[in-house]
Amino acid sequence: MNVCVLGGSGFVGTELVIRLVRAGHWVRVPTRSLARAEQLRVLDTVELSVANVHEPRVLSQLFAGCDAVVNLIGILNPRRGASFDMVHTELAAKVMAAARTAAVRRVLHMSALGADGQAPSRYLRSKAAAEARLRAPPHSEATRAEPGVTSFRPSVIxxxxxxxxxxxxxxxxxxxxxxxxxxxxxxxAPVCVYDVAEAFLRALGMHASAGEIYELCGPxxxxxxxxxxxxxxxxxxxxxxxxxxxxxxxxxxxxxxxxxxxxxxxxxxxxxxxxxxCRDDGCRRLGIIPxxxxxxxxxxx
The missing domain is CATH 3.90.25 (UDP-galactose 4-epimerase; domain 1)
Structure with a gap:
């Protein structure tokens, strides 16, 4: 399977990309700086490129030929030029639009435990808004099958x-x-990065995971x-x-x-x-013992 991983050079992303390669997948990883992805350079089936993933045209190019897209990009606090709405909500909408254009079959999305439109923090509200944008129907009548969306809501990792x-x-x-x-x-309920990466990998291989939300917690x-x-x-x-x-x-x-x-x-x-x-044991549903x-x-x- 060809997989594009946004945030693939980050904390969770690096572990996930390594597992995807070991499982026989070809992986495309866009990054702001190749220096951030140094650990991934040695992997034969990883394609690294410098790209601005907030540009819709760039996303469409990145997703071309991909069977699945993983979005791991997120921030805990806004900074200059990177608000919660931009990084969480707007990017999710752009990812979904580009995935439709490129006929991507699966979209796996990193959310957060506690994501809710009525949550007390802007961080959690923006995470909920991102999930809503991913599951919103297309603006125009779809001519292709919709990508199957799977969301993950981990506790602290x-x-x-x-x-x-x-x-x-x-x-x-x-x-x-x-x-x-x-x-x-x-x-x-702190969850290990290894278990989070494994959850993404297993869900990717399960057709039944499309449309599901997995809460991920440690024991x-x-x-x-x-x-x-x-x-x-x-x-x-x-x-x-x-x-x-x-x-x-x-x-x-x-x-x-x-x-x-x-x-x-x-x-x-x-x-x-x-x-x-967690209220729902997503690790158990995926056969993972955290x-x-x-x-x-x-x-x-």
Whole structure:
């Protein structure tokens, strides 16, 4: 199968592309910089190219000859020239339009657990809007079969190169273990990047997965505080968590949201008010036994 992976040089994308190649697929990976895709250069059936995937004409060219398209592109915070609407919602609509034009049979889309049009954060609302755009009927009468759309809603994802456990470990080192933590009791079911990539691969090979939404969670429900403490224990770092009252956490989001890199924003705080815990076991539906954090963290922390 010929597959185009948007976001293929990223955290989840790199793992997915490697698995696709091992499974015998040919993979096209557009990227903003070839340097970001260095790990993929050695794979024989990967075609790398520099491209602006927000241009509809470019997307149509990228999707030509492809049987499936995977969209993994997403941001946790907007930045100059990249709003939630642009990166999540508008890109999803462009992907679907280009997939129709190129007669792509399958579109696999990365969403987020908690995506809902009434969610408290712009991030989660934009993720829901993206899913809606993918499933909206075409503006004109379709002359070809519609691409089958499959969406994935993971909880927080951990693994090598993640921005979860690695960031907390770095913070613990910088602060001698003292962490002022917003929404310390927020609940997650952390899922390993290997299991997320495997979910995409398996769904791609299942005709019955077209039209489905898979919530992806790990085997353990943990609070944010428990995730930080486990990270510290595995990395052998001191850890003293200071849970912040919501009023202070909101202020923290306002202040840190204007710092370079936006390490924490008010919108992040609002996302944390929604527990990222699965109601439907998508891993089980795909035949995946998800790995606990303690089985994976020691290999890279």
């Amino acid at each position: 951990f693994g090598p190169r993640d921005t979860l456990t690695n960031r907390f470990a770095e913070l613990l080192r910088l602060t001698a273990g003292v962490v002022p933590l917003a929404r310390a009791r927020a609940r997650f 353990e429900v943990m609070t944010l505080e428990e995730i930080v403490r486990l990270t510290a224990r595995v990395a052998r770092l001191p850890c003293r968590i200071v849970p912040l009252p919501d009023a202070i956490a909101r202020l923290q989001g306002l202040v840190m949201g204007v710092l370079p890199g936006k390490p924490f924003t008010l919108d992040n705080f609002r996302s944390l008010t929604v527990d990222a815990v 790995q606990p954090m303690l089985a994976v963290l020691p290999a890279y922390l």
